[in-house]
Amino acid sequence: MPWLRSRSAESKLCCAASVQPQLIIGGRDLRPPNRSTRFSQIVADALPRVTQLAGSTDDPAAYAQRVVERLFPTTLPYVLDSAASFCFAGFNGRARTDNVMNVMLSLQTNTPIDNGATVATTNILDEFPYFGAPYADPFVD
Structure with a gap:
């Protein structure tokens, strides 16, 4: 289903x-x-130019179409009882520690990108709501 x-x-x-x-x-x-129709055309129009500038595909329009089909409608697929994976190669849910920015930049350029950022795991709990107390405000005395 x-x-x-x-x-x-x-x-x-x-x-x-x-x-x-x-x-x-x-x-x-x-x-x-259907909200995805509004945004899918914007992505479809922009991606060919990005991949052309990256020089990462011989057919920027076809690559853009594949990305649009993958991202829209805007639901995140997940196969029950399987490991979550949110990466350039495919989506199957998303772990709390997945670097979403790297994945989205990689999809835009059709090139693996690692921005060097890591997800802080010290504040992640093993049970819902998964995020613990907020970090202290660094601007408060």
């Missing part, structure tokens, strides 16, 4: 709405709007 692949509540509702006509009540469609 497609709704098992996503952690997004909106995508779960969309999949349910596509097979449940009762979500159209009194002529009003209760399904969320």
